[in-house]
Amino acid sequence: MPEKRESIVIVEPDAGQAAALAELLSSSGYRASLADSQAEGFRLVQTSPVDLFLLRADLMDLQCCNALAEIKGSAATAHTKVLLLLTGGPSERARDWIWARTT
DSSP, X not given: OOOOOOEEEEEOSSHXXXXXXXXXXXXXXXXXXXXXXXXXXXXXXXXXXXXXXXXXXXXXXXXXXXXXXHHHHSTTTXXXXXXXXXXXXXXXXXXXXXXXXHO
């Protein structure tokens, strides 16, 4: 019986980095799909079984935060793990995280 491969949706605006990440994950046995935008990535998570949503994000973008809350708040997608890739140094990421949690 074939083993189920975990499905990963990648949202990365840099096409070169997105392709390299998808290739690395595919060669490691994952089913990696690229989304051209956050909106497309969120749609993929809501319409097909996705194990991991890998998102280059800006926590200052309220639309992004609201969509993530919707994914984690829906019974149909609550099982989907979300990994945010954030830019900046540790203090900048911490500041953005605190800001996002208090708004």
